[in-house]
Amino acid sequence: MQNFTLHTPTKIIFGKGQIAQLSNEIPKDARILLTYGGGSIKYNGVLSQVHDALEGYTVEVLGGIEPNPAYETLIKAVEYVRHHEIDYLLAVGGGSVIDGTKFIAAAVNYPHDDLWEILTTCGAYITSAIPFSCVLTLPATGSETNNISVISRRKTGDKLHFVSSVIFPQVAILDPEVTFSLPSRQTANGIVDAFVHTLEQYLTYPANAKVQDRYAEGLLMTLLEEGPKALKEPENYDVRANIMWTATQALSGILGAGVPQDWATHMLAHQLTALHGLDHAQTLAIILPHLLQEKRSVKHAKLLQYAERVWKFTEDSEEEQINHAIHATRQFFESMGVKTRLSDYQLDGSSIPAMIKKLEQQGLVALGEHQDITLDVSKRIYEASI
Amino acid sequence: MQNFTLHTPTKIIFGKGQIAQLSNEIPKDARILLTYGGGSIKYNGVLSQVHDALEGYTVEVLGGIEPNPAYETLIKAVEYVRHHEIDYLLAVGGGSVIDGTKFIAAAVNYPHDDLWEILTTCGAYITSAIPFSCVLTLPATGSETNNISVISRRKTGDKLHFVSSVIFPQVAILDPEVTFSLPSRQTANGIVDAFVHTLEQYLTYPANAKVQDRYAEGLLMTLLEEGPKALKEPENYDVRANIMWTATQALSGILGAGVPQDWATHMLAHQLTALHGLDHAQTLAIILPHLLQEKRSVKHAKLLQYAERVWKFTEDSEEEQINHAIHATRQFFESMGVKTRLSDYQLDGSSIPAMIKKLEQQGLVALGEHQDITLDVSKRIYEASI
Numbered sequence: 001m002q003n004f005t006l007h008t009p010t011k012i013i014f015g016k017g018q019i020a021q022l023s024n025e026i027p028k029d030a031r032i033l034l035t036y037g038g039g040s041i042k043y044n045g046v047l048s049q050v051h052d053a054l055e056g057y058t059v060e061v062l063g064g065i066e067p068n069p070a071y072e073t074l075i076k077a078v079e080y081v082r083h084h085e086i087d088y089l090l091a092v093g094g095g096s097v098i099d100g101t102k103f104i105a106a107a108v109n110y111p112h113d114d115l116w117e118i119l120t121t122c123g124a125y126i127t128s129a130i131p132f133s134c135v136l137t138l139p140a141t142g143s144e145t146n147n148i149s150v151i152s153r154r155k156t157g158d159k160l161h162f163v164s165s166v167i168f169p170q171v172a173i174l175d176p177e178v179t180f181s182l183p184s185r186q187t188a189n190g191i192v193d194a195f196v197h198t199l200e201q202y203l204t205y206p207a208n209a210k211v212q213d214r215y216a217e218g219l220l221m222t223l224l225e226e227g228p229k230a231l232k233e234p235e236n237y238d239v240r241a242n243i244m245w246t247a248t249q250a251l252s253g254i255l256g257a258g259v260p261q262d263w264a265t266h267m268l269a270h271q272l273t274a275l276h277g278l279d280h281a282q283t284l285a286i287i288l289p290h291l292l293q294e295k296r297s298v299k300h301a302k303l304l305q306y307a308e309r310v311w312k313f314t315e316d317s318e319e320e321q322i323n324h325a326i327h328a329t330r331q332f333f334e335s336m337g338v339k340t341r342l343s344d345y346q347l348d349g350s351s352i353p354a355m356i357k358k359l360e361q362q363g364l365v366a367l368g369e370h371q372d373i374t375l376d377v378s379k380r381i382y383e384a385s386i
Numbered sequence: 387m388q389n390f391t392l393h394t395p396t397k398i399i400f401g402k403g404q405i406a407q408l409s410n411e412i413p414k415d416a417r418i419l420l421t422y423g424g425g426s427i428k429y430n431g432v433l434s435q436v437h438d439a440l441e442g443y444t445v446e447v448l449g450g451i452e453p454n455p456a457y458e459t460l461i462k463a464v465e466y467v468r469h470h471e472i473d474y475l476l477a478v479g480g481g482s483v484i485d486g487t488k489f490i491a492a493a494v495n496y497p498h499d500d501l502w503e504i505l506t507t508c509g510a511y512i513t514s515a516i517p518f519s520c521v522l523t524l525p526a527t528g529s530e531t532n533n534i535s536v537i538s539r540r541k542t543g544d545k546l547h548f549v550s551s552v553i554f555p556q557v558a559i560l561d562p563e564v565t566f567s568l569p570s571r572q573t574a575n576g577i578v579d580a581f582v583h584t585l586e587q588y589l590t591y592p593a594n595a596k597v598q599d600r601y602a603e604g605l606l607m608t609l610l611e612e613g614p615k616a617l618k619e620p621e622n623y624d625v626r627a628n629i630m631w632t633a634t635q636a637l638s639g640i641l642g643a644g645v646p647q648d649w650a651t652h653m654l655a656h657q658l659t660a661l662h663g664l665d666h667a668q669t670l671a672i673i674l675p676h677l678l679q680e681k682r683s684v685k686h687a688k689l690l691q692y693a694e695r696v697w698k699f700t701e702d703s704e705e706e707q708i709n710h711a712i713h714a715t716r717q718f719f720e721s722m723g724v725k726t727r728l729s730d731y732q733l734d735g736s737s738i739p740a741m742i743k744k745l746e747q748q749g750l751v752a753l754g755e756h757q758d759i760t761l762d763v764s765k766r767i768y769e770a771s772i
Binding site for chain 1: 387388389390391392393394395397398399400402403405547562594596597599600601603604606607608611612623624627628631632640643644714
């Protein structure tokens with residue numbers, strides 16, 4: 001096992017009716033900015049639950065944080081916070097709203113004028129953030145309990161992340177009931193996202209970290225069992241609860257503590273979203289199977305363990321088991337309605353040179369757990385994904 | 387899944403050489419009281435590593451916190467802290483030292499004169515605690531990242547616990563190398579303790595909490611695999627690391643979040659330690675198999691899942707699989723050198739009436755996940771344990 005530091009200070013309040021707990025957690029004198037996305041919370045009852053919980057508080061409201069939250073939108077929100085004496089943020093939404101809110105929280109008192117620097121330096125100069133909590137409405141990214149944020153800049157086609165010890169949400173409210181009304185596409189995207197998050201921390205090379213491996217396998221098996229059910233029975237509480245908890249766990253830090261991590265699938269996938277606007281989960285579903293094929297020799301031992309423990313493929317040769325596992329992974333994504341080839345999204349390979357150039361500009365020239373995914377390898381993975 | 391709140395704010399720093407990180411975590415102007423137990427840290431290099439890390443700090447030292455830490459010892463430590471302007475505690479030891487330090491931290495500014503009240507009210511009146519961190523030397527209790535403390539009072543033969551949101555360690559340093567020199571008995575005790583902690587949160591009734599179940603099964607399988615190796619290869623780093631991480635996870639709160647919990651084994655076992663001074667793990671190993679037999683009908687579904695998933699018993703009838711699983715659990719404890727009957731410790735049943743009386747005095751008259759372990763049932767379990 002590798003050395004690690006694991007810090008998960010966010011207080012998680014999980015279950016039916018838990019939005020009402022907000023008033024026990026947020027200081028009574030807070031001047032709150034409630035941030036949200038496209039507005040579904042106005043129609044599914046979440047916003048009114050939040051307002052009920054925050055009766056008596058000073059609450060201002062700012063919507064419009066889009067999927068793959070835009071830097072251009074967020075810097076306006078930063079100005080709003082600065083000019084309205086806001087001292088607490090409450091993100092009500094999915095990973096994009098929470099990621100965007102993390103950026104706002106860190107940017108308000110950022111010591112330099114250029115706020116995009118937060119992304120280009122991966123948060124290195126952040127010294128403080130205003131406190132914030134979140135009400136999760138879409139299980140997927142794990143942003144609700146971690147200190148990672150991914151922000152996109154529309155003007156330049158960049159999608160970058162930053163990390164900081166000061167951007168953990170104070171409290172995360174997770175009520176599975178608020179996910180009953182999610183569109184199938186968002187449900188499926190979330191499940192694919194959590195599945196790939198888990199694999200990025202699991203399918204590397206053995207580190208003799210038995211707990212982490214079994215936790216990852218447990219989450220993967222849960223998603224395989226519950227994912228299809230969530231599409232068929234969207235109001236099955238236990239199914240929704242298992243998925244919500246799995247997605248949170250998948251990027252809470254606990255899987256990656258003490259083990260090598262890959263994340264090349266995410267880096268390659270981000271370019272697809274930045275250039276073509278595909279959903280995050282779609283881009284992961286496109287890249288992952290081809291990356292696993294490309295790196296199957298260095299990932300051999302863990303791919304075999306994945307095949308055996310998660311998929312129960314124990315007959316056949318080792319190479320056949322791995323073939324079956326990669327194929328089954330792709331089939332799982334497809335069965336959830338998430339297509340796995342660029343051509344499924346009416347894309348050919350014509351943007352590959354531009355994506356390779358972006359990777360180069362962003363210094364992403366040696367990715368993966370062995371830093372051996374060079375630009376040439378990335379190009380092959382993109383080409384195989386057509 | 388049941389509603390839950392999960393808060394795990396302790397920062398975990400895990401791995402080789404990590405004691406050196408203390409100086410990055412403890413404020414430079416802290417006036418520290420370093421607490422420890424019997425003194426093994428003086429001979430195995432841990433104390434000198436801590437002193438090296440804290441060069442330049444004001445550090446006072448207080449040893450003698452015994453296994454099953456004694457209230458009588460701890461109230462003297464509270465007086466010491468009050469009179470020496472200590473403002474930070476650093477527990478260096480196993481669960482007993484950490485539990486004792488939690489008590490000291492909470493007692494220093496306790497609003498009432500009677501400090502034993504902290505135990506009899508389960509921490510209900512605690513309002514603050516002085517900050518503290520820990521360096522774990524014995525993986526077992528999970529106290530290093532949770533907010534539970536168990537304290538014994540020698541005079542009255544009571545062993546009680548308290549809980550408070552203010553007694554989480556700030557930082558927990560977990561270096562598996564410091565466990566290389568543990569006596570076999572302590573290694574084995576820790577493994578049995580972690581195993582039983584996991585079962586207390588797992589062997590109840592199904593709550594459709596798939597993540598929690600698989601996490602528990604992962605920890606149990608890891609202990610079964612690594613436990614015997616730890617006795618044979620005490621300096622195998624990966625084995626020690628897996629055990630250390632398993633024991634921490636087993637009582638970090640993550641297993642019990644959203645599921646029913648039992649804890650009757652602990653409550654019955656505590657009386658054995660309080661009256662006869664047996665090691666905590668010994669008492670768990672004595673009680674658990676008989677409690678499982680006694681409650682096998684209400685625990686049927688989870689016992690079967692345990693038999694199938696952890697022990698891979700899938701042939702035979704359901705009742706036979708459960709028999710085998712209970713038997714195998716006992717054999718595992720025995721194989722670790724922890725005996726499973728009162729008579730193995732030269733005890734007959736003559737103290738059972740006294741233990742039943744203690745349970746009654748402490749209000750422990752309806753234990754277990756169904757509150758159906760009455761005093762009569764407890765008596766049968768004790769009698770079966772002879």
